[in-house]
Amino acid sequence: MTDTITPPGAPTDFGMNAEAASGPSLSYWQLVRKRFRRNRYGMAGLLMSLFILLTAVFAGFIAPYAVDTKDRAAIYSPPQTIRILTEDGSLTTPFVLGFEEVMDPNTFEITFEASYDKAVPLTFFAQGPEYTFLGMEFTTHLFGGADGEFVHLLGTDGLGRDVFSRMVYGSRITLLMGFLVMGCACIIGTIIGVSSGYFGGRTDTVIQRLIEFVKSFPDLPLYLALVAVLPRNADPITTFIMFAMIIVLLQWANLARELRGKVIAIRSVEFVRAAVAVGASDKRIILRHIIPNMSSHIIVWATYVLPEVILLESFLSFLGVGIQQPLVSWGVMLNAVRDFQSLAAAPWLLAPVGMIILSVLAFNALGDGMRDAMDPYAND
Known part of the structure; x- marks a missing residue:
């Protein structure tokens, strides 16, 4: 019978050895990985953490615009929702609606109203501003507006900069x-x-x-x-x-x-x-x-x-x-x-x-x- 040998420097695994008693001997870190994979809460945290880290690493590809790109025609523009249904309810390719500025004659407050007349089709792997990744320059982004039109999924700030990017x-x-x-x-x-x-x-x-x-x-x-x-x-x-x-x-x-x-x-x-x-x-x-x-x-x-x-x-x-x-x-x-x-x-x-x-x-x-x-x- 072969005894389970704890590697030098590894913490004593006490209850963990019971898991390996019926099978081949496992090291401390193998037992840790086995226990972690069974933890749904921890695995969910791992997947979300990887998603956030990958977003940061590939920010230039995911973001459609640079941090200082300004859309002068969209100051404090609200978020644009991705749609797949046209005004008459038919299915189409993804698009977003543009906004028309409307001024209240009494309060002079400017509001934005979505208009199907200003619909902007979404294109994937669109061309946009240059960004650097691993010392190389690229212009391909995950998505963008057709014909170079601006798309602001999370709206814009006071200078017309895209909040999502x-x-x-x-x-x-x-x-x-x-x-x-x-x-x-x-x-x-x-x-x-x-x-x-x-x-x-x-x-x-x-x-x-x-x-x-x-x-x-x-x-x-x-x-x-x-x-x-x-x-x-x-x-x-x-x-x-x-x-x-x-x-x-x-x-x-x-x-x-x-x-x-x-x-x-x-x-x-x-x-x-x-x-x-x-x-x-x-x-x-x-x-x-x-x-x-x-x-x-x-x-x-x-x-x-x-x-x-x-x-x-x-x-x-x-x-x-x-x-x-x-x-x-x-x-x-x-x-x-x-x-x-x-x-x-x-x-x-x-x-x-x-x-x-x-x-x-x-x-x-x-x-x-x-x-x-x-x-x-x-x-x-």
């Missing part, structure tokens, strides 16, 4: 901010947390006082204070990087404190003590035994901090203290509807809120599914 391009900046902050916070938190828990003594004391100092500040006022000192004459890329570093400054501390407690428990386990007894170096023990046993916790923590960063970036950019023009993010787009007059005139400018909610739900669902799959004590 800007929202798709904005996903790049928002997600890039989220992944940049998440990655930097994971690296810094892991290094500091593992060092604190493994070496102990004076190193642990100094690091814990540093973490307590960082966590003693209220988050939002400190963010606003730090962002306020950013140079306003700096270029947008520099502002973006500095803004990301400010968020990282307060995100790493939570992970470092969590990992410290786990390292203190792991360093007294038999396989770590055996490695010390045979003369293994601290570097080898940390990289081959300590960190692999905490990989599941780090992965789950990353999936939870990502939606938090997306919300924080959107909120600060909405207030006008985050990402600056000409960069476009979901928060920057929402900054245009801070006053009630703009919101009442064009409520469709709140479309990025839907993407923010979808992203937060998707990444949280993915995190919940991964947490359940990696928990050896979880019941199916």
Whole structure:
């Protein structure tokens, strides 16, 4: 009879071994994948997360126009609905209706009325503005209006820019901010947390006082204070990087404190003590035994901090203290509807809120599914 052997550095799978008892031996990560595939909520989060990521990667192809393309004839134009039925009810190829401006003679308010006389047929794989992908230039877009006519599925803003295109391009900046902050916070938190828990003594004391100092500040006022000192004459890329570093400054501390407690428990386990007894170096023990046993916790923590960063970036950019023009993010787009007059005139400018909610739900669902799959004590 062949015993199931746990790979070095993999967490003990306890209840997971029961699943493999009746079949071939499976590694810890094979069992995790098996459990995750059975989690419908987690799989739904994974599919939605992939959809959002692919939207950001192929933004140039999906968006029919560039972020600065203006339709001077459509200022605050409402969204256009895709239709497949003509005015007499017959089936036809997809099209959208154009709008006619109508002014109320009493209030002088301008409204838009859809007109079949201004119908615009939709064409797929249409030619449009140039965009760059992997260093190559393309002009083919997923869809567009026939004969170069404008199509605004989510309407336009006060400058006639297509809201749908800007929202798709904005996903790049928002997600890039989220992944940049998440990655930097994971690296810094892991290094500091593992060092604190493994070496102990004076190193642990100094690091814990540093973490307590960082966590003693209220988050939002400190963010606003730090962002306020950013140079306003700096270029947008520099502002973006500095803004990301400010968020990282307060995100790493939570992970470092969590990992410290786990390292203190792991360093007294038999396989770590055996490695010390045979003369293994601290570097080898940390990289081959300590960190692999905490990989599941780090992965789950990353999936939870990502939606938090997306919300924080959107909120600060909405207030006008985050990402600056000409960069476009979901928060920057929402900054245009801070006053009630703009919101009442064009409520469709709140479309990025839907993407923010979808992203937060998707990444949280993915995190919940991964947490359940990696928990050896979880019941199916």
